[in-house]
Amino acid sequence: MSNVKxxxxxxxxxxxxxxxxxxxxxxxxxxxxxxxxxKIVEQLEVSEHIPSGQEVLDMKGKLALPPFKEMHNHLDxxxxxxxxxxxxxxxxxxERLALEAAELTVLASTAQQRATTMIETLLAKGSxxxxxxxxIDPYIGLKNLEGVKAALESFKGKVTADIxxxxxxxxxxxxxxxxxxxxxxxxxxxxxxxxxxxxxxxxEKSLYEVMDIATEFDADVDIHLHDGGFVGYYxxxxxxxxxxxxxxxxxxxxSHAFCLGDIPISQQEIVARRLAEQDVAIxxxxxxxxxxxxxxxxxxxxxxxxxxxxxxxxxxxxSPYGTGDVLEKATRFCELTRKIDEKSLRNxxxxxxxxxxxxxxxxxxxxxxxQDDASFVFFEAASSAEVVARIPNKRLVMVKxxxx
Ligand SMILES: [Zn+2]
Numbered sequence: 001m002s003n004v005k006x007x008x009x010x011x012x013x014x015x016x017x018x019x020x021x022x023x024x025x026x027x028x029x030x031x032x033x034x035x036x037x038x039k040i041v042e043q044l045e046v047s048e049h050i051p052s053g054q055e056v057l058d059m060k061g062k063l064a065l066p067p068f069k070e071m072h073n074h075l076d077x078x079x080x081x082x083x084x085x086x087x088x089x090x091x092x093x094x095e096r097l098a099l100e101a102a103e104l105t106v107l108a109s110t111a112q113q114r115a116t117t118m119i120e121t122l123l124a125k126g127s128x129x130x131x132x133x134x135x136i137d138p139y140i141g142l143k144n145l146e147g148v149k150a151a152l153e154s155f156k157g158k159v160t161a162d163i164x165x166x167x168x169x170x171x172x173x174x175x176x177x178x179x180x181x182x183x184x185x186x187x188x189x190x191x192x193x194x195x196x197x198x199x200x201x202x203x204e205k206s207l208y209e210v211m212d213i214a215t216e217f218d219a220d221v222d223i224h225l226h227d228g229g230f231v232g233y234y235x236x237x238x239x240x241x242x243x244x245x246x247x248x249x250x251x252x253x254x255s256h257a258f259c260l261g262d263i264p265i266s267q268q269e270i271v272a273r274r275l276a277e278q279d280v281a282i283x284x285x286x287x288x289x290x291x292x293x294x295x296x297x298x299x300x301x302x303x304x305x306x307x308x309x310x311x312x313x314x315x316x317x318x319s320p321y322g323t324g325d326v327l328e329k330a331t332r333f334c335e336l337t338r339k340i341d342e343k344s345l346r347n348x349x350x351x352x353x354x355x356x357x358x359x360x361x362x363x364x365x366x367x368x369x370x371q372d373d374a375s376f377v378f379f380e381a382a383s384s385a386e387v388v389a390r391i392p393n394k395r396l397v398m399v400k401x402x403x404x
Contacts, residue, residue, distance in 0.1 A: 005055040005401060007033045007374070009046065011063040013383060016343075016363035024342050024363060026383035030061060035374040038400030041194065043370065057403075060275070062378040062396065065349065065387060066356040066367060070127035070326045072255055072283045072310025074166075075115040075151065076134045076144035079315050082110065086320050089314040093198065093226065097169055100317050104139045110269075111147025119155055122311070123404060126377035126397050128159055129354070131283075131310065133166035133192050138174050149187045156216035158399050160311045164222050166192035171209055172200045193223035197231045203238060211242050214251075221252040222283065225259065232259020236271060243278045250279040253308075257282050260300070261293035269294050273305035281305070285312035285327045286336070298337060309351045326352045330388050345385035358384060374401040 009030050016024040033051050034042035050056055077100075078083050090096045122130055130152075134145045136276050140333065145163070146346070152161050165183035167176050171193060191214040196206035205242055207223075214221045227235055236254060260268060260282070275282065282305060284297055297307050309329040314322020330348045337347055343363075350357045360366045368376075378396040381387045 004093050004289055005057060006050045007035060008050060008056050008058045009061050010378075011060045011061050011275070012365070013063075013346075013358035014365050016359065026342060026346065026385060028063065028383065034369075035401040036375055038402075040368055040372050040374050041368055043124050045396075049224065058335075059378060063381045063383070063387070064376040064378055065358065065370070065384060066260070066353040066374045067128040067310075067356040067399070068126040069129040069131070069308065070122050070310055070324075070351045071129075071131045071308035071354075072285055072312050073118070073122070073130055073132045074119050074128070074134070074313030074316065075132040075148045076111050077107075077313040077318070078114050078118045079317075080117040080121065081113050083224065086122050088318060094317075096318065101139050101156070102168060104135065104137065104144075108140045108143040108147070111144045112150045113147075115148045115151035116154065118324065119159060120327075122161055123155065123397060125325040125327065126395055127324075127326055128375055128397065129161065130159060131162040131164065131190075132181075133164045133222070133224070133313075134164045134188065135168045136176065136179050136188075137167065137169040137191075138176060138179070139169070141179055142183055142186055142380070144188060145188060147181055152331070155349070162190050162222075163167055163188050164190040164192040166224070167194055170194070170199050171206055171373070177209060177213070181216070182211055184213065184219060186249035188219075190191060190220045190222055191217070194283050195225065195227045196223075196235050197227045203231075203235050207235070207239055207242055211246055211248070214248070215246060221248070223252075225254045225257050228259050229262045230259075233263050233267065233271065236260065240271075240274045240278050240280060243280055248278075250272070252278075253281040253283050255283040255310075257295045258292060260295040265296075265299070268299055270304055271301065272300050273295075275300065276304040279306070281309055282307050284308075284329075284333075285310050286333045287312070288332070292337075297333065304330055306355065307351055308354065316369045325358070325391070327387070327391055331391050334388060342383065342385045345388045346383065348388050349384045373399075375399045 014029045015027045030046035032044040127376045165188035193210040196203040200206035376398045379392045
């Protein structure tokens with residue numbers, strides 16, 4: 001029977017051992033997992049015998065971790081699969097957008113090919129869910145959306161996705177509001193937005209337009225917010241009001257939100273409480289920029305705000321860097337914030353798995369459980385902490401019982 005198989009010798013984290021110096025060590029053990037129709041249906045201790053005559057895939061002691069979620073990407077923008085091209089320096093966002101606009105029509109014809117290469121890269125690194133923004137703009141209309149949709153279609157069963165209609169060149173201009181609605185009717189699954197102050201020059205009008213489109217199509221929202229300082233803070237606060245009024249708790253996110261790092265800590269705490277209450281998530285790409293603070297992720301986390309990491313668009317007209325390994329973002333954040341012990345390294349994995357971790361804060365096993373999808377990233381490692389700190393390059397990705 002092909003829909004039943006066993007994964008033998010799978011290493012799972014099962015708990016932790018307190019050390020005398022107050023730190024902990026992660027305990028693991030080997031198990032045999034029975035997979036039926038892509039789900040885990042039985043778990044045996046390694047000393048128990050797998051019934052004979054069944055298909056067995058020996059995982060040889062590799063550590064199983066939850067698959068990764070790449071929560072901020074731009075599949076339509078990458079140069080991957082084309083000839084090498086570095087970026088042109090610019091003085092500000094407006095100049096960057098002007099350069100992109102000039103290039104969009106040239107790149108649109110290869111959208112599917114470029115997106116496919118990007119998806120292959122992300123999947124090979126362990127991301128089985130991709131949240132992608134896709135340009136909806138006056139230059140190319142819905143062309144990139146068509147390319148990205150076609151690319152994702154060929155990964156059906158392996159990769160799930162959120163496709164965000166993203167008004168990269170402004171929402172409140174020309175035909176963009178109607179193009180956004182056309183995108184929502186044409187396969188986009190979420191509504192995007194961009195800098196209501198810096199780009200649209202009308203904070204409330206821009207935010208209300210985003211929410212109007214979202215409620216019209218019963219879709220979730222993820223807004224790019226680079227506007228800094230008090231303007232960004234005001235925008236965030238206003239968005240939380242709008243979410244509250246629309247009963248849109250748990251359905252919206254703000255990407256980047258650098259402004260949350262600009263304000264005093266007492267104000268960060270107030271806005272963190274409001275974000276948590278209205279379940280507005282924060283997406284960060286943990287950019288390296290010596291001149292720019294990132295949002296206070298640990299403070300947000302402590303207040304119960306959901307935070308997710310993404311690679312962002314990479315190797316495109318915005319940045320020549322990037323590997324497509326979202327795990328690196330967790331590593332980078334730990335390094336930036338000097339998380340060096342087993343427990344804090346281990347806990348950081350949640351920012352790249354959509355919140356799923358093997359052990360809870362008390363060190364008790366909570367993943368995987370029976371009836372979970374048999375979807376994993378396998379590493380030759382002793383624990384989540386080692387994976388976060390050392391970023392092992394060798395990994396195997398499994399989706400619903402099938403290696404990809
Ligand atoms: Zn972005």
